[in-house]
Amino acid sequence: MNSSDDVDALLYLSFGGPEGHQEVRPFLENVTRGRNVPPERLDEVAEHYHHFGGVSPLNRLNRDIMSSLEGELAERGLNLPVYFGNRNWHPMVEDTVERMAADGVRRALVFATSAWGGYSGCRQYHEDIARARDAIGQQRAPELVKLRQFYDHPLFVAANADAVTRAYAHLPEDVRTQARLVFTAHSVPLSAEERSGADGRPRWYSRQVHESARLVAEAVGVTGYDVVWQSRSGPASVPWLEPDVCDHLDQLSARSVPAVVTSPVGFVSDHLEVIWDLDNEAAEKAGELGMGFARADTAGTDPRYARMIAELVSEHVENQRVRKLSPLVTAGCTANGQLCVAQGCC
Template structure:
């Protein structure tokens, strides 16, 4: 089937101090997050000059995909749009329409299902199409890729590199800890259609962790969570990475390798929650700490994206390592399955 372009759809982030609070207001709109919580999170961004690395990392990853598309003879341009900051996806879809794009594929920068990881990107597509109107191109979002062999290879190699950064005397005893963004437990239960309960967000993360650990030849590992942002009375996926490090210290762990399996790029929640908070807690306990890099800048990630594109343009086989059913492809924002990735019930 013929497509005119690829839309790279991401979360967005501030690119200067004056952007921080408006960006956070965009992210939390309609969620009644207290102002003091926004101010607390804003300080994380100001710690890095008010700039999130996510937009620049996306631009670099896009350049890698553009180069791979050219190398493989796939002659489509790549457009960049965000949910929460410039370039906004609605503006980008408008530009695509003005450029004459009629049918485009969409790569959402999340490997997983779930409301925030998948369904919200469908909603972004719907809003953009509604705003642009009848001239808007048809948009088909690519599938989830948490179990793609190249995604797994990138993380496995990153874990091995991180382990080599540890002092030699503790390297062999290092505990491997996978981490992903926490969500409310109710959201996790709603992150797969009833007939596919095994496709919950948390189970997809666990499966990706299993695949990476197996590729590394590691039997013992943990899956934990980070970046919780909701009210204390609402149960979220646990344990938190910092609490888990406390527990490892009680067990006498001397070294840890943390792998941010839930993230495509080293954006602020990775460098703050892991490189700052988790690393500092490990240091307090005298635990050697190393963190694996995310795969967005890896040439294999670009090859994976082009493979996902070819599944649609050429009917290429879908490569995957898990037994979970393929999911995540949507046309013009329609859910990939009935009741898939619904928002959690209000609490």
Template sequence: MPDALLWLSFGGPEKPADVRPFLENVTRGRGVPPERLDEVEQHYLGFGGVSPINALNRAAIEAVEAELAALGIDLPVYFGNRNWHPMVEDTVAAMARDGVTSALVFPTSAYGGYSACRQYDEDILRARAAVGEGAPELTKLRQFFDHPLFVSAFADAVRAAAEQIDGEYRLVFTAHSVPISADQAAGPPESGGHRYSKQVAEAAWLVAADLGAGEYDVVWQSRSGPPRVPWLEPDILDHLDALHAKGVPAVVLCPVGFVSDHLEVVWDLDREARDKARELGMGFARAAAPSSDPRFARLVVELVREHLSDAPARKLSDFPVAGRTVNGAPCAVGCCEPPQRSRR
């Protein structure tokens, strides 16, 4: 039986001095030019050098702790990040010192793919290697893009956002873009349901079905790679231009690819996409991501209980259950291979 739950996330700066070293951690080994880091650094400094992500994670953890306590489940929750403090290596070391021998891991991504899933396995491997002998066994919980609580939280968030629009609107789902080569690295045919773009499309369809929306779009945001590398398209800003050309009067954006309203959501959507819509004279509203919804804490606890009682996965799609791994082992051979870095 597990002794604890490790909440594993991306991380973000919490003061201006954190911003540059955080970005260097995120982009290490990826050949991102300094001028791109300069640009993104200004995004963070525009918010006081503080990303919302750590505060959002801590609030969600508190909600999960309360949900566990209410159910009589004695499972302390630890918090660790990939790219900024509290670093996962330090957190797993603290778990070992506290006598934790086995823990479940909740990664703050609902999807498959390299960045959304397998990189969390690499985080687990790296943290256990850093601790060495005595590192706890770490079992990563499954992907949850098609969990009914995830879908219903987004659907209600869209309904709330749509109340800000007077008249007709187009529903547009967004998710973080990735290189097409990375999206296609989903492994053998039997693991095809792990492909990130397919899962995003499925989640969007499920939310739209809950809403009774027959027409909607799935687009991408937050591209950061070199122009010569093909990424998933269309980009949200280009899509707003296209919708405007068709006479669409307003949009409601749903960030279905994200679990919280962190900086990429508030910058790329609330700042850049909203400004673009204003420039085009289009109505604009954005649905909230679900981490602050009470259903999100219940979702996490359901995933924990699936493991504790070996209960069937509660899900709305026919996609294969994926993402559960032990000690960072990939869930399928060849699944979600790291993207090939371009040589400069």
């Protein structure tokens, strides 16, 4: 797949989110199916959605990004229709791929809204693609090739770095220079991290998060920072990546840190886990501790994010060079559509 003539479309593949009170519980059941999440945890998370009218901002944010992306592609002479599909809620990816087939699409690239390796950030999107193709039959289904991970793409790093700089400016001047920079990402079970990658080292997800945080901090000019986790959803008996962001705020307060800037580098959009876990819970915790608190924007609201996606497409269809800032592996999954597991990343 090395020419624009070979590609008919782009599938924008995301997580999904409810858009009304009645959709919240079915959406959460889709998300947690087979994961042994206690019903009381679903009830708790459902209340977070109901607090915001039962609507996740994710679908709206994705549609905004897609609108910008279409313009970016057109500027490059890549007049590809952009289709929208989700893993967990409408528009479901199976329905979207069915529509693509009906429209005559034969070969499409897939941009998944996760920068990372690991199961949920990479391989599960391959499973989504395979499931959607199986649903309509391999003969009718278009070929779907997932674009590479982008945790270290210069535009992704720059968008996050500028967001951090703006967040610092929101803190009072008397604590700004003493504020601790804290990066957050979605926690995952330790069982997923303890299995090894191709080089025998720990799994790629947390390594890539730490690398992205390092690159952003370096771009901002901050040498002291932390990487913490948020939004765990499994039973208490199952160990997940720690520390949790709110527990970490307690630790920083005990060290007399007067303020924090949080950067949700592990998330590309301000969806509910960002606005609840950080803008509500973490902000309230900081207030209780008497700490200044500022939260950086996610990269998806920055125009460079859509530009980055267009650049990833250009890597494929125009053989543009791969731009990355880290020596860590970036899973290919591009030239031949093979599962990332072939390269040991997920």
